Amino acid sequence: MDHLREMALFVEVAKVMSFKRAAVSLRVPNSTLSRRIAELERAVGVRLFNRTTRSIELTEAGAIYYERCRDIVEAARIAHEKLGEVVDKPRGRLRISTTVELARLYFAPIIADYTRLYPDVTLEIDLNPNRVDLISQNYDLALRVGQQPDSTLISRHLGILRTTLFASPAHLARMGVPARPEELSTHAVIGNLNAPQADRWVLSRGDETVEVTVSGRIMVNNFGLMRQLALLGLGIVMLHEPMVGFDVKAGRLQRVLPDWVLREAPVYALMPSRLLPAKTRLFVDMLATRVSPELAASFGS
Structure with missing residues (x-):
């Protein structure tokens, strides 16, 4: 039994000294309210109200219980309101x-x-x-x-982060524009130190997958520096498209093999509850x- 809920019902009845009026205020049937108060009396082991056909009054034990319960119920109400402020108002x-x-x-x-x-x-x-x-x-x-x-964490899927290839126009003018993934083996690449196999790139296009062995003199574990090196024409680099969107629009970088993707990874927001x-x-x-x-x-x- 929810003792705090029963306690709140008891306090409301004691305030107005009427099951009928309390039932209207609480929006519960009178019979339900009477039954819940009877259950509370059985739980505490003492009669709280003296009932007659026309009126009710608190027993001595009921009066003592009311004095204690009133403060508890009010404190719970205030706590609930404060919690509501936290839920509704960011702070x-x-x-x-x-x-x-x-x-x-x-x-x-x-x-x-x-x-x-x-x-x-x-x-x-x-x-x-x-x-x-x-x-x-x-x-x-x-x-x-x-x-x-x-x-046990709650996740919210935000989208897919795709990784593809980019190079500067200067690099592509010097080395040529690859038409197939296999042609990447003739280009200098800027490798990712964090990749499990930095010298092997696996590209996919629909159901087609190609693994290519690549090589280069530069290995980096920071995407920002990889982008800067690509801008300087030092090789083909794998990057997230949002990172270089402005560079592509400005013509500083070009997509290489734009129909092919190295990696598609979901992005999640994780929350404890x-x-x-x-x-x-x-x-x-x-x-x-x-x-x-x-x-x-x-x-x-």
């Missing part, structure tokens, strides 16, 4: 874990708008590459790329509004 600290690249691609304008709209929230954004435990380390939200292991306070819910909604369309627009998908 407090919002702790987010994400990757450097996702933060660099998307976070700056979102943070600017979020802090302007919700001045009672402070943001703590962790770009540590080590994965955090949202629950034990008290994070509100994490953004991750790639399939996530089964867990479905019951989100406003500070988290509003940030996730902003991510979905801003990030998902950009991911969907990549390569015309």
